[in-house]
Amino acid sequence: MAKTFRPWDVEQRWLLPPSVDELVPEGHLAHFVRDTMRDELDLSEVMAAYDEERGYPPFHPVMMTALLLYAYCQGLYSSRRIAKACVERVDFMAVTGRSQPDFRTVAKFRKRHLPALARLFEQVLRLCERAGMVQLGHVALDGTKIKANASKRKAMSYGRMKEIEPKLAAEVQSWFDRAEADDAADDEKHGIDRTGDELPTWVVDKEQRRQRIQAAMAQLEAEARSEPDDDPPPTDGGAPPPRSESNADKAPADKTQFNFTDPQSKIMKTADGFIQGYNCQAAVDSAAQIIVAHEVVAAQNDNDRLVPMLDKIRRNTRRNPIELSADHGYLSEANLAALRRRKIRGYIATGKELDLRAPSEKRAAARGPLTAQMRRRIKRGGFRSRYRLRKQTVEPVFGQVKAGRQFARFSMRGLRAAGGEWALLCTAHNLLKLARR
Numbered sequence: 492m493a494k495t496f497r498p499w500d501v502e503q504r505w506l507l508p509p510s511v512d513e514l515v516p517e518g519h520l521a522h523f524v525r526d527t528m529r530d531e532l533d534l535s536e537v538m539a540a541y542d543e544e545r546g547y548p549p550f551h552p553v554m555m556t557a558l559l560l561y562a563y564c565q566g567l568y569s570s571r572r573i574a575k576a577c578v579e580r581v582d583f584m585a586v587t588g589r590s591q592p593d594f595r596t597v598a599k600f601r602k603r604h605l606p607a608l609a610r611l612f613e614q615v616l617r618l619c620e621r622a623g624m625v626q627l628g629h630v631a632l633d634g635t636k637i638k639a640n641a642s643k644r645k646a647m648s649y650g651r652m653k654e655i656e657p658k659l660a661a662e663v664q665s666w667f668d669r670a671e672a673d674d675a676a677d678d679e680k681h682g683i684d685r686t687g688d689e690l691p692t693w694v695v696d697k698e699q700r701r702q703r704i705q706a707a708m709a710q711l712e713a714e715a716r717s718e719p720d721d722d723p724p725p726t727d728g729g730a731p732p733p734r735s736e737s738n739a740d741k742a743p744a745d746k747t748q749f750n751f752t753d754p755q756s757k758i759m760k761t762a763d764g765f766i767q768g769y770n771c772q773a774a775v776d777s778a779a780q781i782i783v784a785h786e787v788v789a790a791q792n793d794n795d796r797l798v799p800m801l802d803k804i805r806r807n808t809r810r811n812p813i814e815l816s817a818d819h820g821y822l823s824e825a826n827l828a829a830l831r832r833r834k835i836r837g838y839i840a841t842g843k844e845l846d847l848r849a850p851s852e853k854r855a856a857a858r859g860p861l862t863a864q865m866r867r868r869i870k871r872g873g874f875r876s877r878y879r880l881r882k883q884t885v886e887p888v889f890g891q892v893k894a895g896r897q898f899a900r901f902s903m904r905g906l907r908a909a910g911g912e913w914a915l916l917c918t919a920h921n922l923l924k925l926a927r928r
Contacts, residue, residue: 514581521585528557536607563919566896570598609914624779630812631884638900639756643767787910793820816881827861838878
């Protein structure tokens, strides 16, 4: 007895084109992101960039914005992979209305409008607040290191530059001398009007490399000269002390690194070794793991980021959190005093007592009155201390971004571009939380 199957005719043509709402099920994230961009957010800053009717009409900026944010929600960051998804994936077709921008269009749109796209974070945060997902009862602050769009093998220390540059200069000069001698011999042999006496390309390449090393050394030396003196500022409100004369001749340390691909990125230590990257900060509300403030810096240490992040929380939400937790990297008497001035109850890990071999200034900082008070507060709470909320609030967010959505490296270069891309990631994270509320 023959079995009947459903018809399968790949040559069948649809009599009517399908609606984009039929491409993916109702309630899908693609519909949510598209409708939120179209109906809820103010994209006038992006739209204002298009003010002249000329050439072929561009893709709609609202559609391109929705496409980028949906791609970041799906863990797609490469412009080529985003363009490929517009052709192959029906959920992306539901966002774009079956438009198919190529990868150059996607990359140029992201680069052109990155500052405006980064500012969408505040608007999405407002939507989360209206949905009751931001309470600011407890906010956890932390930083994570993310690789820059540059290899650490393209970095060179200042000491290595001082060693290599004279050798390259001598080698290039010897090639010029040899080339001139060869030219003179050829002129004597063939006549001065004969061609073929151009310098070889390998001379030009080496010379260009030497010039780049000289430029990098000059930049590192300028940064060293611009660093403030070690003398502390006056505490009586007077003018700062005059700049030290020796500061004009200050040279960078030999171990100071410069990366030729992304000079603003830094070599940073992580649990898995050293990377060329940036330090990405996030302050997360414990109610629904909504990111309420973010920042990207090119510095290993988190200590001086607490006050700027408090300012960003205040600016974004118009109020201070009731509590704030952070790990030992944010501990200092100055940071604890800042929390007290803002009437924020802090929970910052104090770490272990420093032994007698530690420098005296570090021992004094670890035994300051506010640090001692914080140590007693956390010890008194025990396993029920509010500090426990830190690990279950901010660290899962980094896990969702880096492991869940597989963001391992920035796509763009430079501190400002990395900051804009981190803002897009934080906006996409909040959109996902808002869609699943």
